[in-house]
Amino acid sequence: MxxxxxxxxxxxxxxxxxxxxxxxxxxxxxxxxxxxxxxxxxxxxxxxxxxxxxxxxxxxxxxxxxxxxxxxxxxxxxxxxxxxxxxxxxxxxxxxxxxxxxxxxxxxxxxxxxxxxxxxxxxxxxxxKAPLASAGIVTEVAADGSYIECTFPACKTIPDKMHFTIVGPFDPHRYTPGCKNGMEFRPYKNEYVKDSGDEETDARMHELIRELSGVFKPVQERVDANTMRFYTADPDFTKQHFHRGDCYNFRHYExxxxxxxxxxxxxxxxxxxxxxxxxxxxxxxxxxxxxxxxxxxxxxxxxxxxxxxxxxxxxxxxxxxxxxxxxxxxxxxFAGDDCINIHDNSCMGIEITGSHSLIAQRAVKESVLFEPGFPVELRNPDLSPTGYVSRLTGADYNPHSRTCMLTFEDPLPQSLSPGTVLWNRRFSTQNYIIRGCRFTNNRARGILLQGSNGLVENNVFENIQGAAIQIETGCESRWSEGHGVSGLLIRNNIIRHCDLNAWQMAVLYMGVYLPGDRTEEPVFRNVVIEKNTFIDCPRQAMFLSSCRNVIVRDNVIINALQLPLEEACYGSSTMEKPVYGETYRGVIQFEKASCILEENNTVLSMLQH
Missing domain, CATH: 2.160.20 (Pectate Lyase C-like)
Known part of the structure; x- marks a missing residue:
């Protein structure tokens, strides 16, 4: 080895x-x-x-x-x-x-x-003038599942019609985002899913979304000063998943x-x-x-x-x-998304139009920032290198189709895959320190690390709905972020009661999101995770994949594996199956990893089963 x-x-x-x-x-x-x-x-x-x-x-x-x-x-x-x-x-x-x-x-x-x-x-x-969110309690579920009623205790009165984009579980005791078995959903259509027109790749990307939508009908009825009736799309789903006393945060802005x-x-x-x-x-x-x-x-x-x-x-x-x-x-x-997100952007999908030109799919100018003179690297669909990097001589965006016609200085390689990934090498979000911070009571992740050369030390993560630390790279139909991570030191942090909504399989998660499967390509390299304390992990403490030269040592893990690893209780809805049909095992898991070291980690439980 x-x-x-x-x-x-x-x-x-x-x-x-x-x-x-x-x-x-x-x-x-x-x-x-x-x-x-x-x-x-x-x-x-x-x-x-x-x-x-x-x-x-x-x-x-x-x-x-x-x-x-x-x-x-x-x-x-x-x-x-x-x-x-x-x-x-x-x-x-x-x-x-x-x-x-x-x-x-x-x-x-x-x-x-x-x-x-x-x-x-x-x-x-x-x-x-305009509240940003309203916390509500389910006070009634129709016997036939046709509607639910929610009361908003912090509001003396509510408008005749409430506008909101996403609804998330809220702990009524702590008055904080997320709770055990909590369900998050978009009540109406998910407007952030953008298709490319390629039915096959669009369908595969949809599998990565893992987000409920279309739960409510666009019909509301105010029944008293601060109670609203929401008519639901699926009566059986309503009866199974909504209960009196459930608490939700209705977010009016995003x-x-x-x-x-x-x-x-x-x-x-x-x-x-x-x-x-x-x-x-x-x-x-x-x-x-x-x-x-x-x-x-x-x-x-x-x-x-x-x-x-x-x-x-x-x-x-x-x-x-x-x-x-x-x-x-x-x-x-208390944010509506991650506490910190660090990354460069990418896009996936191409159509070759000439020896030096192609159409990049899912390419929005504000996201990818392709411009003439910028170097662009082409990666295979599994993020392995094609060996091709060339400067752009032209970039013509089509906002309607979310595409960009790109022209390169050098001839394009032969037999590029339609699922080729493009990385704009003009940017390099790296060289960073995150230390002495507190990340608490938050929806989504604590910190989302998708940049290289980083030091994360002496921080406290507590009561985070998703993973405390998520290291990832990937492409899907809502966003494509990250160019891999090389050089990351995570040490002396306290991570307590995170991934409380069990979004991921671990409170410290490293992996890709790609149509199809994880990649054998080690897009995460040279990572040390040491002298951290993990307390109260719903499932695993760490899941580390698609990586090489990763050292996990001298950590203390208390009260992990509280939920079954094999059940369909993942994702923001807590109803998804394990991603990619994987099998999870142990408190610390490596997957598609090479050159790894796991030593001197202490695992204990204070819970009686």
């Missing part, structure tokens, strides 16, 4: 120790109060802040001070409420102020900026905005920024960004409220970047 090699660890740690994000140099300052901003909790401050930022640009001022108070933004006349695009050597100092928004535009935009810092701010959404989009920016620091709520994703980095530092930031629900969600989707999402970022001493939770 081949020996594992840990020599990469020292190189990785030395490289990451050199990560440094430059901060703006001090200089001249101005107060936003000088431009008419009023922290009276009533005035709209959009125009006052816009005037202040125009002055900072014109006079090249280094600091904009915000006297502490509550500032409301009731309108937005531009692309964002606060436009920090193009700023250089600039500090926005909130001094503990709160900004309240009610328009579906980004709260702050940072595009094409350099050496910029935003600190000491609280950002929130106006729930009085991908409505990017709260703080950061694009094409270098050396950006966000310090002590709290996002209490947003109708979209929180911190979002994309494009030619290099050097991000998140220090002491929070995404969570506002204390003193009965809110059931913070950001409608991810707390922090970084993709298609140039890497180099630090996330430390942060707290993320």
């Amino acid at each position: 081949e020996k594992t090699d840990t020599s990469f660890m020292e190189t990785l740690e030395n490289e990451l120790a050199g990560l440094h994000i430059r901060r703006p140099a001090p200089g001249r300052s101005v107060s936003v109060a000088d431009f008419g901003a009023k922290p009276d909790g009533n005035s709209c401050n959009y125009k006052a802040f816009a005037r202040a930022l125009v002055c900072c640009r014109k006079e090249k001022l280094e600091t904009l001070l915000v006297p502490r108070g509550v500032y409301r933004f009731k309108e937005c006349g531009g692309n964002a409420h606060l436009d920090l695009d193009g700023m250089e050597n600039f500090l926005l100092d909130g001094q503990g102020s709160e900004f309240i928004f009610e328009t579906c535009k980004p709260y702050l935009s940072v595009c094409g900026a350099h050496r910029i810092m935003i600190r000491d701010l609280v950002l929130d959404w106006n729930w009085e 991908y409505s905005i990017l709260t703080i989009p950061i694009r094409d920016t270098t050396d950006c620091t966000l310090e002590n920024i709290t996002i209490y709520s947003s109708p979209g994703s929180g911190f979002v980095g994309n494009g030619d960004i290099h050097g991000l530092h998140f220090k002491g930031c929070k995404v969570t629900v506002r204390p003193g409220t009965a809110r059931s969600i913070s950001t409608a989707t991810d707390c922090l999402h970084i993709c298609n970047s140039q890497g180099n970022f630090i996330i430390e001493d942060c707290e993320f939770g």
